Amino acid sequence: MSNLRMPLTPPDCDLRDFQRMMIDISRLRQSSFDAVIDDSAWRAGVNLWFSAWHAIPAGSLENEDGALAKAAGLGRDVKTWRKVKKDALRGFVECEDGRLYHETVCEFALEAWIEKLVQRISSGAGNAKRWKSTFDATPIEAMLSDAADRLAAIAPDSKSLAKARRRESRTDAASIPPGRADDPTGTTTASHRDHETIPPGSLETGTGTGIIGVITPIPAQRAQDVFPKPDFATDQVWRDFLANRKRKKLANTATAHTKLLRDLDRLSSPEWPPSRLLEHAAAKGWGGIYDPNGDDQHGARQFTSQPSAGDLRGHRPDPALDLVRRARAAEGPPDYSPPDWRDGPALPSFGSGRP
DSSP, X not given: OOOOBOOSSOTTOOOTTOOOXXXXXXXXXXXXXXXXXXXXXXXXXXXXXXXXXXXXXXXXXXXXXXXXXXXXXXXXXXXXXXXXXXXXXXXXXXXXXXXEEEHHHHHHHHHHHHHHHXXXXXXXXXXXXXXXXXXXXXXXXXXXXXXXXXXXXXXXXXXXXXHHHHHHHHOOGGGOOTTOSBOTTSOBOXXXXXXXXXXXXXXXXXXXXXXXXXXXXXXXXXXXXSSOOOTTSOHHHHHHHHHHHHHTTOOOOHHHHHHHHHHHHHHOOSSXXXXXXXXXXXXXXXXXXXXXXXXXXXXXXXXXXXXXXXXXXXXXXXXXXXXXXXXXXXXXXXXXXXXXXXXXXXXXXXXXXXX
């Protein structure tokens, strides 16, 4: 009977989309790896960790000197690799599948893998609700349970493990029907919440940091609505009113909301209750509440094609032109009048012969 251990990570554990790997600095500085080996072996060993992180299964390496030399950053220099091999492989153990697994790298890899599986379940449930389809989470749940068991064997105090166990005890993801508001994480939501199901840094959120293992995600709090809809307003009227404010680039702050309610109270009357005032403002394209009996001063600016009698330049006065007008008015009406050509001598006729 073989004394080799079962592989520390599942065969399908793939973290190649995690571009960054967690390094516990305090843990590394207190390890014998950092304390006793020389610089060449230290560099080769760290390169082995990085190569193992993106291997399949994650946390493992092929147990062959040529492959290990390349993974250690030594290329084809197998001779140099064999000089540093013993110290560089500190922490790696051979398992039943013939591959070498690093226990600490596998611990972080399993934590990342668990969070990735949780996200798959959450996304599947959210898509099923959105598209009114069915989603069977049983296969992923089995993978999740297997990963949790492997993590318990090497890091029973892992925070990610405790979170996974709590989730298994309160939720049966396979029983969630399409369209239900509960996602597999046990959180009531209209859609899956990446920020509540995986820690910041996981590539499953698209952030690309890949920092996992020691971060406990904190549920995001919804921002309080500082510009809520009044109880008397209908949804459509409120949407139209907010659209007017957005078009006019008016800020929907708590102060602006207080002024809105104050104006509604001040201008309301039996004829114009607050609901009618708000509907009137939305229909007029206003971003605030104004006196409904003075629409012209709040609507669009009116322009006429003809200038006013007292100002030929519209709303912009011309001081020089005003002086000319006053001078002409002081002189009185002009004495000149056009002549009446009928009072003059008759014109000779033409075409009646010689004069």
